[in-house]
Amino acid sequence: MQLTNDVGTLVSAAVWFVFGTLIPAVVARGISWNVLLYAVLSLTLVRMLPVALALVRSGLGAREVLFLGWIGPRGLASILFGLIAIEDLHTHGLTAAADSVAEVIVVTVGLSVLLHGLTAGAIAARWPTEPTEPEQACVLPDQRSQD
Numbered sequence: 374m375q376l377t378n379d380v381g382t383l384v385s386a387a388v389w390f391v392f393g394t395l396i397p398a399v400v401a402r403g404i405s406w407n408v409l410l411y412a413v414l415s416l417t418l419v420r421m422l423p424v425a426l427a428l429v430r431s432g433l434g435a436r437e438v439l440f441l442g443w444i445g446p447r448g449l450a451s452i453l454f455g456l457i458a459i460e461d462l463h464t465h466g467l468t469a470a471a472d473s474v475a476e477v478i479v480v481t482v483g484l485s486v487l488l489h490g491l492t493a494g495a496i497a498a499r500w501p502t503e504p505t506e507p508e509q510a511c512v513l514p515d516q517r518s519q520d
Contacts, residue, residue: 385449388449388452388453388456389449389452391452391456392452392456392478392479392482395475395478395479396479396483398475399475399476399479399480400479402472402476404476404480405476408473408476408477408480409480409484411477411480411481412477412480412481412484412485413484415481416481416484416485416488420442420445421439421442421443422442424438424441424442424445425438425439425442428441440496440500443489443492443496444489444493444496448482448485448486451478451481451482452478452482455474455475455477455478456478458471458474459471459474459475459478462474
């Protein structure tokens, strides 16, 4: 099991490394306002609304739902799928489209890393730290016959 975790961590680091190589080219071309607007919407409404809908009957309060919508996992999958799309677009000679996909990924994931990094400490500082009692597990009666 440790080998699987180590390989996963190594692959994750490689994906983030490749993502980092896209940043200088995207920044050099300039970032368009519509991509920045998309990134902001993606990090807020586009992400948080489906999370809130998925958790409607979960019993969680609004605070917890907002937290999960804001801090929930993302980034690595966006980068991985984006890199696959960029490679496929380049393979088919669609360089302009590949450049647009790279811009969207770099801006959205970069903004995500920045904003979540800046807000994680403040959110953690305000989150309640009182211990909660775990629910008691249901104990089933012993099914063996007793002679």
